[in-house]
Amino acid sequence: MLWHIEPGGGGLVEQITANVRRAVLDGSLVDGERLPTASDLAGTLGVNANTVLAAYRMLRDEGLLEFRRGRGVTVRAGELDRRAVLEAVRQLVEIGRIHGYTRAELADLVRTEMR
Amino acid sequence: MAQRKAYTSTVTEWKSAVGGTLVALAIGAVVVLLARSSTTGIGVTLGGIALFGGAAAVHVATVRLSVSADGVGIGAGVRGRTRWIPADTIARSEAVRLSWPQVFGIGLPVRRLTTRLTVRPGATLALRLQSGERIWISTPDPATAAAVLDRDDNEMKRIP
Numbered sequence: 289m290l291w292h293i294e295p296g297g298g299g300l301v302e303q304i305t306a307n308v309r310r311a312v313l314d315g316s317l318v319d320g321e322r323l324p325t326a327s328d329l330a331g332t333l334g335v336n337a338n339t340v341l342a343a344y345r346m347l348r349d350e351g352l353l354e355f356r357r358g359r360g361v362t363v364r365a366g367e368l369d370r371r372a373v374l375e376a377v378r379q380l381v382e383i384g385r386i387h388g389y390t391r392a393e394l395a396d397l398v399r400t401e402m403r
Numbered sequence: 404m405a406q407r408k409a410y411t412s413t414v415t416e417w418k419s420a421v422g423g424t425l426v427a428l429a430i431g432a433v434v435v436l437l438a439r440s441s442t443t444g445i446g447v448t449l450g451g452i453a454l455f456g457g458a459a460a461v462h463v464a465t466v467r468l469s470v471s472a473d474g475v476g477i478g479a480g481v482r483g484r485t486r487w488i489p490a491d492t493i494a495r496s497e498a499v500r501l502s503w504p505q506v507f508g509i510g511l512p513v514r515r516l517t518t519r520l521t522v523r524p525g526a527t528l529a530l531r532l533q534s535g536e537r538i539w540i541s542t543p544d545p546a547t548a549a550a551v552l553d554r555d556d557n558e559m560k561r562i563p
Contacts, residue, residue, distance in 0.1 A: 290547055291409040322413040324469055328476060328485055332409045332469040360413075360481045 289316045289323075293333055300335050304343035308352065312365045313373070319365040323353070326361075407471065410551045412542040413481070415465040416522035427456025466520040468528065468540050470548045475530065477520055477540055488532070495531040496552050498545035500524075505539075 289311050293303050311317040323329070326344060330337035344361055347353040354362050384394045431452030467485065469476040475493065478485040506521045517537040521527060528545035530538040542548055 289411055290544075290551070291407075291411065293407040293409075295406060322415070322481065324411040324413065324467065325482060328467065328469050328478075329409075329411060331485075331487075332411060332471045332476060333407055334471070334473070358481065 291333060300339045301343045301346065304340060305346055308347055312352065312363060317363045317365065319363060321363045323361040323363065408551050410470040410548045412468045413465065414522060414541045414543065417464065424453060424456050428453050464522050466522055466541050468542050468548065470551045472551065472553055475552070477538065479520060488530070490552060492533050493530055493552065494533050496549040497529050498549055499527050499529045501527045501539065
């Protein structure tokens with residue numbers, strides 16, 4: 289799994305959790321796959337181990353990760369509801385159509401919002 | 404804080420873990436039969452060997468990899484010691500594909516010291532250190548791992 293941490297991209301905990309959610313959505317992480325230990329990931333990203341732990345706990349509380357003694361931190365991909373994202377996309381397309389936006393204009397809006 | 408990219412993977416090859424457990428059981432069975440133990444003794448001994456062998460097999464059937472521009476961390480087992488290799492000690496990194504014999508180091512000629520954290524054939528990250536040591540690590544996307552190290556040699560190739 290590839291991790292990206294951007295300066296000015298929000299808090300580190302939020303960025304780490306976003307990395308995991310994105311990886312689950314694009315299939316880089318699959319159900320049952322193990323994540324690195326907090327200390328390993330912290331050392332690799334150059335952040336405090338407590339920051340990684342806070343991110344892992346947040347994802348565990350959302351039901352996306354599972355902590356198991358002897359097995360480490362594993363992904364529960366089935367818990368991430370893609371339907372919520374797809375539904376939001378459908379609403380965006382519908383509203384855009386009503387207001388006369390083209391596909392390219394909607395894509396530009398999304399890109400601007402994601403910067 | 405500057406932008407950081409990192410690559411991590413944890414690969415467990417369950418076939419290797421099961422195979423290792425079965426081998427441990429088979430060796431244990433031979434030892435116990437040669438020792439002509441009682442039935443109870445055989446059961447207890449084989450159970451102990453299966454437990455220990457199984458735990459050891461799962462440990463060596465799991466490899467951990469973490470890569471950043473600063474270097475590479477490698478380890479065996481779900482948890483445990485991680486060996487850190489600073490980027491400036493790495494001469495070359497590339498994505499390669501291993502065959503089964505190469506996974507276990509079978510075959511001649513013997514070239515030079517190779518550290519294998521390989522649990523299955525296929526996609527593997529190959530490092531060559533300034534010291535001459537070669538390190539092979541099983542990972543799903545070795546090209547991305549090599550790219551994070553910011554090396555030029557990340558073309559997938561087969562090791563000769």
